[in-house]
Amino acid sequence: MNSKKKAWMQDLRALPFLLPFFIAYLIFTIFPIFKGLEMSLYEWNLVRKLEFVGLENYTEMFQDEFFWDSLWNTTLFVILTTPTMVALALVLALLANLNTKLQTFFRGSFFLPSILSVAVISFLAIFMLQPYNGLVNTVLQLVGINAEPFWMADKTLAWVTIVVVTLWWTVGFNMVLFLAGLQDIPESLYEASEIDGATRWEQFRYITLPQLIPIGRVILLLQILASYKVFAQILLITGGGPGGATRPLIQYIYEVGFTKNNLGYAATMSYALFFILLVLSIIQLRSQRSEGK
Amino acid sequence: MNKNSLKILEKNRDPFRSVKLTVGITISIIFIFPIIWMMFVSVKPDGFMTTNPVEWFTPPYTFSNYVDLIMNSLILRWLWNSLIVAVITTILTLVITSLAAFAISQMKFRFKNTIFIFFLLGLMIPGEATIIPLYEIVKSLNMIDSYAGLILPMIASPLGVIILKSFFDGVPREVIESAIMDGCSYLKLFYKIVLPLAKPAMAAIGIFTFIGSWNNFLWPYLSILSETLYTLPVGLPVFNSTYSQAYVQPMTANAIASIPVIVAFLIFEKQIVKGISFTGIKG
Known part of the structure; x- marks a missing residue:
């Protein structure tokens, strides 16, 4: 057998292993990028492709105030949730790492909301925050606060609701990652500092925190990336309201595409989101690699 | 000093231990309180409403809402759809990612590095940003409003390939070489030797894929039109808005949707938590 034939044989043997993934990956992950580019250059509705419009969709996007508003809303969501999420996740991980009989209870209850469906957590929030007879408002009455907040009708309160619900729902994931980081810290570091007479605060400040920086950076970037994709809980809780004040970019893309029947323009705005996320994930992969992970 | 005595020492030394425990218990209760409230409301008589917070938790209780919903709504159907879609998505993901990872890790073929890098690119492509063209593609494949349309676009997970490849790389060379010497085919080598060694990684990816599929909202929301094919996340809002006040x-609908996952979570808590720290990434 000559070497060329042998190489062919080897390729042929590997093919059945590679092909199923390769085909699914090509059709559903890679091809949409090119398809999206094509769509963004056309007038295109839910039924079919209409006419070539060149860069018209892109110029429309740059002048569309709703696009900028919803991009800002998504960015605001990222700004509000990221630092609070990382801080809360760290606190919860420290609590869940305490050496106590309650450890499983802590971990379980911090994580439990994460497994609930977005529809469930959204409607729990809506019903608990109902004015007049919602649980939260009646408890507020009970403790003597007589304000009757309309949680979804006020811009600031709507954002508070969305952020708090998102924290409650997803912080468990980040806590688990921090927990893994905490457990990776070598016991010997603490033992050595014990001998040196370090206080608990000093141990936390000079051992725990610095050791958590690598995983903390991963969590931070993952969180930013995930938050830029926010959509479902906002759609379900506030519907993007009041008056579009909380509408995220993905919701606007959805509305343009499927309510206004303009897939071409929706694909164009998807490209904007694509580039934001692409840059963020390149940064993330870079920093993960530099940690040798 | 052994580990135990060190821990006792630690316990004695922490002056804020009780404060920390109190904070932990308080936060835990806040976190599970809405879920407990949901359970109590679900067994209240139909139409119940109150302005006294305590009354949500006191009797009378009834299970007639459950019976009523199960008989007269599509909720079990949606539960079934969610389950089927999540299970099939998980199985297919595990099968195709492990096969590809095995080839890249253990087999010889040309352009291996190029192909691997091509797969890696997928990590940077966010599904949310390509969902409009994906809709067009799935439409032209005639898979809108079908299980296939829900499942197939979700199974090519580059992360799965990367994790499994690095796991397969760790299988000792001698094991592989002696198996090949014995005339073991690659397929046999794959499922008899390599795959069993990769169980923890497979479990982690499986759990991850399952939770991701179970909670997926955007894609089923776009691609499913008929009510009988709804998954739970898409079906529940229909329900909630119909009966808004x-x-x-x-x-009760939310409780029916949540009870199976809560039970599964209580059983598999350790594996789930391990799975997440293992993959170190979230959907």
């Missing part, structure tokens, strides 16, 4: 029926 009444509490009991929507909460």
Whole structure:
């Protein structure tokens, strides 16, 4: 057998292993990028492709105030949730790492909301925050606060609701990652500092925190990336309201595409989101690699 | 000094231990309180409403809402759809990612590095940003409004390939070489030797894929049109808005949707937590 034939044989043997993934990956992950580019250059509705419009969709996007508003809303969501999420996740991980009989209870209850469906957590929030007879408002009455907040009708309160619900729902994931980081810290570091007479605060400040920086950076970037994709809980809780004040970019893309029947323009705005996320994930992969992970 | 005595020492030394425990217990209760409230509301008589917070938790209780919903709504159907879609998505993901990872890790073929890098690119492509063209593609494949349309676009997970490849790389060379010497085919080598060694990684990816599929909202929301094919996340809102001011029926629906996952979580808590720290990434 000559070497060329042998190489062919080897390729042929590997093919059945590679092909199923390769085909699914090509059709559903890679091809949409090119398809999206094509769509963004056309007038295109839910039924079919209409006419070539060149860069018209892109110029429309740059002048569309709703696009900028919803991009800002998504960015605001990222700004509000990221630092609070990382801080809360760290606190919860420290609590869940305490050496106590309650450890499983802590971990379980911090994580439990994460497994609930977005529809469930959204409607729990809506019903608990109902004015007049919602649980939260009646408890507020009970403790003597007589304000009757309309949680979804006020811009600031709507954002508070969305952020708090998102924290409650997803912080468990980040806590688990921090927990893994905490457990990776070598016991010997603490033992050595014990001998040196370090206080608990000093141990936390000079051992725990610095050791958590690598995983903390991963969590931070993952969180930013995930938050830029926010959509479902906002759609379900506030519907993007009041008056579009909380509408995220993905919701606007959805509305343009499927309510206004303009897939071409929706694909164009998807490209904007694509580039934001692409840059963020390149940064993330870079920093993960530099940690040798 | 052994580990145990060190821990006792630690316990004695922490002056804030009780404060920390109190904070932990308080936060835990806040976290599970809405879920407990949901359970209580779901067993209240239909149409119940109150301005006294305590009354949500006191009797009378009834299970007639459950019976009513199960008989007269599509909720079990949606539960079934969610389950089927999640299970099939998980199985297919595990099969195709492990096969590809095995080839890249253990087999010889040309352009291996190029192909691997091509797969890696997928990590940077966010599904949310390509969902409009994906809709067009799935439409032209005639898979809108079908299980296939829900499942197939979700199974090519580059992360799965990367994790499994690095796991397969760790299988000792001698094991592989002696198996090949014995005339073991690659397929046999794959499922008899390599795959069993990769169980923890497979479990982690499986759990991850399952939770991701179970909670997926955007894609089923776009691609499913008929009510009988809804998954739970898409079906529940229909329900909640139909009965908007009444509490009991929507909460019963939410409870029915949540009980299976809560039970599964209580059983598999350790594996799930391990799985997440293993993959170190979230959907």
